[in-house]
Amino acid sequence: MQPLSEPPAGAQAERHVVPWTVYALIFLALCLLTATTVIVAHFDFGPYNLIVALGVAIAKASLVVLYFMHARYSPRLTGVVIAAAIAFFVILVFLTWTDYYSRPWPLTTG
Amino acid sequence: MSEAVVASSAPAQTRHHAALQHHFVDLQQQQEAASLGMWVFIAQEILFFGGLFAAYAIYRHAYPEAFALGSHHLNRTIGTANTLVLIGSSLTMALAVHAAATGRRQAIVGFLLATVLLGGVFLGVKYFEYAEKIAPCLGDQEHAGCLVPGANFDPHAVHAEGAAGQQAQIFFSLYFGMTGLHALHMIVGIPIILTIAAMAWRGRFTPEYHTPVEMVGLYWHFVDIIWIFLFPLLYLVTGQ
């Protein structure tokens, strides 16, 4: 085999083992957030209902991604992949929504 | 964007490991490739479910009443319990990966089986939820209270005024479509977890090599994340 280059710094980062206590704590946090979202659903905040619900869901999802899925201890490229997927999903929803926002639809009332 | 290129000054056992595939230089390259591959797969899954979430966003914005009414016909207690079950299965999956990273063979198998068990509970509960919704649709009479979209959908069963009853059909279409697709992903995942549990039982994994456990873990956590969004969007819609 030809001589090849040196391993980059941080090559062993992938081998970082998260202590199981961290997982237990995250699980508890997820349970608490689940309880929160259920309790909050009993109140009507009007247009903010969706924002609150999504906010809690995003918090929960972030905990799962960062800790259970090790994204916090993964190479930067992992974050780029996640960000790209979310970005293009947002583009899909947002640009589609600009159509529905700027015309009267549905045409029937009620 | 300067990326790490191939490193072969890794320890010898990672260059000649039994699990090393011939086109990779060493185990680290193989593991990084597998991880990136699984994340890219998850990225496309985000867009796959994303189409449904986009439809949901448009229709909820258009029919807020119908969505709130439809959501009230879903059992929040069952939904909450199921959510906790699935989050629990994510915990056991994370613990399985942890066990693999610390070389505890029996713990890997135990936690993977626990994950499958909890996943099975989730699916069992979903089966009963579906059955309860489908039952009124199997009779022939009108106004039977059928909430499954299609020819037998009964708008009056939603207890709505005006067109909201018919619009709720879109809510239920999204309910069955999104939870159905989610359940399908779990049904595909469970045999894979069992296969990897069998591999673990046979001692295939070490702290240096347990990539399949990590990969199935990523998949399973993703399935959990989808449910984390589905639960409030379907079960917890508040409104008039």
Added chain:
Amino acid sequence: MNTDVMPPMTTPQSPPPAFPADSYLSAGWSLRSWLLTKDHKRIAILYLLSISAMFVLGAVYAAIIRWNLLVPDGSHMSADAYNKTFTAHGVIMVFFFLIPSIPAVFGNFLIPIMIGARDLAFPRINLLSWYLYVIGAGFTLYALFTGGLDTGWTFYTPYSTVFAQSNVELAAIGIFIAGFSSILTGLNFIVTIHKMRAPGLTWFRLPLFVWAHYATALIQVLGTPVIAITIVLVALERIFHFGFFDPNRGGDPILFQHLFWFYSHPAVYIMILPSMGVISEVISTFSRKRVFGYSFVAMSSLAIAAIGFLVWAHHMFVTGMAVYSAMVFSALTYLVAIPSAIKTFNWTATLYKGSISWDTPMIYVFCFLGLFLIGGLTGLFLGNLGTDVHLTDTYFVVAHFHYIMVGGAIMGYLGALHFWWPKMFGVRYPEAWGRLSAVLVFVGFNLTFFPQFLLGYMGMPRRYHVYPDEFQVLNVLSSAGATVLGFAYLFPAFYLLFSLLKRQPAGDNPWGATGLEWRTSSPPPTENFHEMPVVSGEPYDYSKLGKEAVLV
């Protein structure tokens, strides 16, 4: 082996090139060794065979279309049969030829070699991709042959969900499966290019062919899943009457179009970007010059991929979508033309003061440059809201996209086929026949599609099996052109296959090109290189090879 050291030039005095002792082709002769291969080069050949077959089928449907349009009264076939014919042509050409074409054949074959790797990151998933393609094609062909599909390749609702009596679900399943073939190919390319480059091969030393396929792979992974779920929704609506796109149940048919075009517009960039990658490789080889503005060309591939996701509703301007939203999409559409223009200017600058030789691949490059230019510029008329009202759903659109897809993408495909044929099979093809066929393709293509710009401008609608009498002359011209084009496509089929029988060895580097694929034998060994390369120089460094031709 180090790219700083030049391989010995083959001159008329040196021994003639010979076939290598071992190659990926001789590594097993059984059917099993091909159908269960994990070698990316063999999988590329499997794709070459399948997509060629699909191309022939799609071309037959095109011939039927042009035969029907010889007469204005549609007397050659019923309207229903005509609908099924143009739908079949579109479905086959888009999903089963153009989208896989260059990535699945040349991307698969060349990317590992170009980056100095032994295979793609996931060889078994690569094989799975091929099987998914074949299974998807099977479902779709079954749908087309047992009753057919008449919705147009675009499946617009509510016709496809409520009214169509044809094999919508079956075809949808086939396209869904083929979609995952595409997703997995893209996934494989992304991971391979990130993780398996040879030592010294930094991103900005990659061949532009690799950059193009990286950008394409991003689109495949991010865009295809959306059409996959959309197809699922259409099937659910047809089978269970869910109501997503049915106004009677509160749905919106235009939502289907948003979801459909979110993928299908970036899909056209899946079809053109790899071709642009080919152009970069061929134009530098036959100008004996590095590509001008390398980093601009590389970055413009990524820009096309990204901006391409922002413009989809320009297919929907007249559907009843909001005009304010349409204005946004129109502006973004003009933006996406810019990176394509950047590439075209850079290629032109590459030619300037180059030492140009007119081999077959280069003729296809020139065809591409002119025809893609016309196709691209005519897109601007369609991106403009006012003129689009006049031109949409006319033959102007048909001509526009055929200039890009045939004049652009297929010219790139044929150029690639000729440029890398000696590498893939180790043999030379007859150059005179190659040049003749290229010229004939160009003539036939323009005769077929230029009249269609005029027809569209004068108001002839697309997807109609009849037309006003005064359009007949142009239609007959177009059909005549299609006949020439059909024959022109046949010639390469014959002389390329003949070259496999005649077996005149090509040698490692018959074109005198740079790039790692020309540093290994023709055909390459199964493991791609006998000694893995280390890269220390810039790409397209023709100063080292000198200006003398190395063709024997």
